Amino acid sequence: MDSLWDYPDFDGHEFAHFVTDETTGLRAIIAVHSTHLGPGAGGTRFWHYAKTGDAIADVLRLSRGMSYKNAMAGLPLGGGKAVILADAARTKTPGMIAAFGRAVGGLGGRYVTAEDVGVNVADMVEISKQTKFVAGLPVAEGAVGGDPGPHTSYGVFLGVKAAVKRALGRDSLAGLHIALQGAGSVAGGLARRAAQEGARLSITDIDTARAQKLADEVGGAVVAPEAIMTLEADVLSPNALGAILDEQSIAALNVPIVAGGANNQLATPADGDRVQARGILYAPDYVINAGGIINVSTEYVGDGDEAVVRQRIEAIPGRLEQIWAESAATGRNPAEVADGMARKLIGRA
The missing domain is CATH 3.40.50.720 (NAD(P)-binding Rossmann-like Domain)
Incomplete structure (x- = not known):
């Protein structure tokens, strides 16, 4: 590929942000497809890719999918996604996750992250120490949020x-x-x-x-x-x-x-x-x-309780x-x- 624009899955994405942190070994890509309806929202995937090009294609497809998912679910969110490129041993450290959180924060709210494959609630807690643009955090019994x-x-x-x-x-x-x-x-x-x-x-x-x-x-x-x-x-x-x-x-x-x-x-x-x-x-x-992002959206936007989340999911x-x-x-x-x-x-x- 000559450039990002040449990937078959590039679809007018607003931006793709490549992140490197030499100290922690973090390599990540954050892609936002659309902010037409709100900030680009979608989880972070921690995965070992055989080739960097595979990671780029994945984040482009996933972020576009989040634009469509959030729109079809009637949420006030655009579509985004992130991938953290794991090594073959899938080494993940608190420092790496914190560095990723700083990268999310540096985008000023254009991207809101949450869990995806290979990422858990504990990781979201670490990210939340670096940025407020995160959802899927632990909550009290009966409150909206947590594992989607x-x-x-x-x-x-x-x-x-x-x-x-x-x-x-x-x-x-x-x-x-x-x-x-x-x-x-x-x-x-x-x-x-x-x-x-x-x-x-x-x-x-x-x-x-x-x-x-x-x-x-x-x-x-x-x-x-x-x-x-x-x-x-x-x-x-x-x-x-x-x-x-x-x-x-x-x-x-x-x-x-x-x-x-x-x-x-x-x-x-x-x-x-x-x-x-x-x-x-x-x-x-x-x-x-869309049930997971419905829960994440309701948590992040603060526009409902558990009953509202259930009602929105039951519209699927x-x-x-x-x-x-x-x-x-x-x-x-x-x-x-x-x-x-x-x-x-x-x-x-």
Whole structure:
């Protein structure tokens, strides 16, 4: 690539800020896609990338996804994201996190950070010692804030139920088979709720022990990571990393529904058409997984309590229904429909 502008995922991003701190070894990228609706908000991901170019592509895709997610959730926030480039050993120190916090503060509020993969509440506390532009902090019982994972999983659960209702005509998950990719916070919350409703679960994770622990808890079965995408089931729920739906994997899908919390599930825009051509109902990821950022926004803006957060999350199925209805009426795939709606909301129609 000659420059940032040449990346396929560059989409009129307002800025990308490259951070280096020699003392702590911090290397990070903060990207803001849009501040049309408010400060660019989105979590920080701590991840080991094989190439720096992979990190740049990831932060561009993720920040654009946050613009769309926040807009579609009706939040007064723009879209941003950050990635901290971990070494192969995933070395993370308090000094490194503090240096990142100073970098966020230096942007003067144009970017607001929170948790993402590899980053936890304790890291947010360290960041908050350096800047006020942070959410996802520990809170008292009953207050809004803290780990966004449980809120994301609740929204995904409601979205899965909405997809089952539309595609299978079922009001309950009882007796249905869900293939769950991932066994982290979001997948775990979804698994527990689905199991309580009587669903049968097949679970995979690159951490086999974590997958087994979750399976034991919910009475599910562990399958190999390479098997989950071809498993015969009622729902495939991707809840790990993105770009898992490409030409080859879509051709091998054996489910009528794909609905999960992972970001950027479609490897390319054309893959939305491929999923639709297979007759598979797809829940656009940044719509179904908005529960976490809804909680973060309510905490940061201070415009509601836990009941308001729950009410806002429970609006996710209605937005999905609106997308699916327009998709059925126009023939455009749900991801394309959602993108069009989001771009109108951020002034980029």
